[in-house]
Ligand SMILES: [Fe+2]
């Protein structure tokens with residue numbers, strides 16, 4: 001799979017993220033490529049988005065500014081309020097800065113990979129789910145959510161959002177408004193009856 005990736009991506013990743021994070025990114029890229037083939041969209045773009053999605057995980061607004069990447073005020077505010085989510089916005093800014101020829105679909109998928117987003121396109125959904133179900137994840141319903149991702153991607157997005165919100169509530173953590181919007185969107189899209197079935201499958 002990595003054969004299709006230009007080595008410049010791997011070498012820049014090696015200097016920006018830990019070995020563990022790189023291994024996770026390779027698993028996300030592999031899972032995303034399986035889904036892309038299944039849903040008949042460009043697997044190379046899915047691999048690229050999977051590989052690069054966490055590139056800003058170790059950055060801060062200060063290191064980004066030092067690199068000459070100035071995010072929006074809104075993006076910097078996210079760092080203060082939702083540190084673990086900020087890297088999705090910073091990641092898209094980072095990739096756009098260093099790789100200006102990267103397709104918009106890759107940037108968009110990176111930009112919503114942690115929170116999800118209402119009405120995601122297929123590539124956004126694939127990266128959001130691949131990050132959640134790659135085989136290195138160890139939560140109880142991972143395999144069920146992996147299978148559901150291939151069977152019905154909207155139901156899987158609802159399930160992943162519900163799982164994520166449930167975890168945040170259980171651990172008394174704040175929920176980013178974009179996740180709430182995405183959850184409401186996919187709940188309305190799949191309907192309450194289907195949502196109930198998914199909740200049972202995923203042990204929610
Ligand atoms: Fe991430």
Ligand SMILES: [Fe+2]
Pocket residue numbers: 024028053054131
């Ligand atoms: Fe990730």
